[in-house]
Amino acid sequence: MQLEVGSILEGKVTGITKFGAFVELPGGKTGMVHISEVAPTFVKEIRDFVTENQTVKVKVLSINEEGKISLSMKKALDPAQQQPPRREPRAGGSRPPRQPRPAAVSPGRPGNYEWQSRRIEGGSFEDMMSRFKQSSDEKMSDLKRAVESKRGGFSRHNNSRG
Numbered sequence: 759m760q761l762e763v764g765s766i767l768e769g770k771v772t773g774i775t776k777f778g779a780f781v782e783l784p785g786g787k788t789g790m791v792h793i794s795e796v797a798p799t800f801v802k803e804i805r806d807f808v809t810e811n812q813t814v815k816v817k818v819l820s821i822n823e824e825g826k827i828s829l830s831m832k833k834a835l836d837p838a839q840q841q842p843p844r845r846e847p848r849a850g851g852s853r854p855p856r857q858p859r860p861a862a863v864s865p866g867r868p869g870n871y872e873w874q875s876r877r878i879e880g881g882s883f884e885d886m887m888s889r890f891k892q893s894s895d896e897k898m899s900d901l902k903r904a905v906e907s908k909r910g911g912f913s914r915h916n917n918s919r920g
Contacts, residue, residue: 761787761827763818766834771812779808781816781829789827791816798832807831 769781
């Protein structure tokens with residue numbers, strides 16, 4: 759029997775690993791169903807969905823040059839079954855709809871910032887690195903000043919304690 763990509767077949771699970779299941783197909787060839795292709799829901803433990811010697815319906819996803827066959831159990835399902843189940847609403851009602859964020863933000867109000875690119879067109883790599891280093895040095899000195907002021911104004915260079 760010639761295997762073709764897209765064909766749906768039945769096979770027997772011959773082995774289970776943490777990353778998938780090996781399925782023996784008609785004609786004696788073996789393919790693998792990756793854990794992400796087992797079911798339309800998140801699969802943490804593959805043994806919750808398949809057992810060894812179980813007959814499963816699979817779809818051939820691909821056959822590589824070395825003859826490795828990639829299979830899917832979830833794509834072999836009917837289209838209605840391929841969709842993950844809808845989550846049930848939480849107890850206590852549904853969640854209120856999200857409010858859109860304001861498009862324009864006034865720069866004078868604390869906590870409201872509008873992102874602006876500081877990218878400067880042109881200039882060599884060395885120029886950009888020089889600007890970056892200067893900016894970094896300024897930020898580091900600001901941080902050091904802030905830390906020293908929290909310690910009561912004493913620094914290792916200016917220790918006026920006796």
